[in-house]
Amino acid sequence: MLMKKLPEWYYDELIQVGTDYESEDEVLNYDRKMGSIRNIAGEAETMCKLIDIQPENEILEIGCGTGEFSIELSKYCKKVTALDISQKMLDFAEKKAKFRQRENIKFINAGFLTFDSGETKYDAVVTQLVLHHLPDFWKLIALKNINSMLKEGGKFFLKDVVFSSEIQDFDEYFSQLFQNMPTEADDKVVEAMKLHIKEEYSTFDWTMKGLIEQAGFKIEEYVHKKGFMATYLCIKQ
Template identity: 80%
Template sequence: MKELPEWYYDELIQIGTDYGSEEEVLNYDRKMATIRNIAEEAKNMCELIDIQPDDEILEIGCGTGEFSIELSKHCKLVTALDISQMMLDFAEKKAKSKQRDNVKFIKAGFLTFDPEETKYDAVVTQLVLHHLPDFWKLIALKNIHSMLKRGGKFFLKDVVFSSEIPDFDVYFLQIFQNIPPESGDEIVSEMKLHIKEEYSTFDWVMKGLIEQAGFRIEEFDHQNGFMATYLCIKE
């Protein structure tokens, strides 16, 4: 990891839900397997950003590694970052069990990762950038821009709130009420914790941050007023 100035934000501090034990990490991994089709997501991602067999991809915030492992089937190398050593240990074991030897796991994040001389063909990050306040989001996005080859693609998925929502009290109440009962109280609790303690921002702010970092937004999608995806290019 990079040696950072004393005034830098400490991104290694856990924000939001804390997966501090192996059992919690295992439960998280099982939950993701039931609510997501990771293989299909990875296939769609590769088509979206036109991944080639010789490409090197960086994933920031890999969690238990499932998405990085799937991406590794379509490219030369995946470098997978996470700030949780517990998550990384779990991910490494999973990669070995699946005989994927072209995934490199590193403890680091947006601010602390040192790519040395490597320039990536694509960078992917999903539901992680909201862990940083807006000032540090811009620093993170500038870092990503510097890590990409010219013409490289950046895919961002995160919770980004629509500025067109007239009443957030009513809006969030409806979200909580519309969560299916089978999802359990845990999902509601995690969402409330996210809104209360994490740093999701507005759509107009995120657009400005991405463009200020030097990217051109090629595609943008916003679902339900809070789940946003951006496909960006380094020109």
């Protein structure tokens, strides 16, 4: 498995948008915050049941961050390959996995466009809150890459910020969203969300559906919550 050598005209996914996670302090803050606002162990268990992960399966996670989800996934399958474009994130994740004695995880500095799985085909690919880092054209290229790395009938689980086309007034919607943030979401979480809306590439639900289907997937299950958080369970056609 190698990092692809890409043409000069390819989008550079290694340039981070939004929060800079090359800072060790930001990585540590991110890890602490995710631990406080998410039940990652519960999310992993639910997702593994949804996808029907088996002990002999090999899973690819794209955008593993500080590794918490990869560590949980590794309890249900044979092997996890975990990608992230931030080497600082990967260093933190590797130390965490080693401390918890999870030896069936391979961490690789790569992303949607740059990872080359070689001859390896995965039983499932999962990615959460990462695809929005790419503009829509490159989302499709990324989704096609994912499809090519799956076994026939392999599953793809996507969770990301995807805006509902039913929202009529986005000024009012975001104003209400920021006013009604849960108490555990501090000022940094709110500022990160504002930065996300301003500088990142979250798209609409109808666009994401078209991109997923164009990439060769059938959407088996789709859930949209709060007007901006979507999950898709897909199968390779």
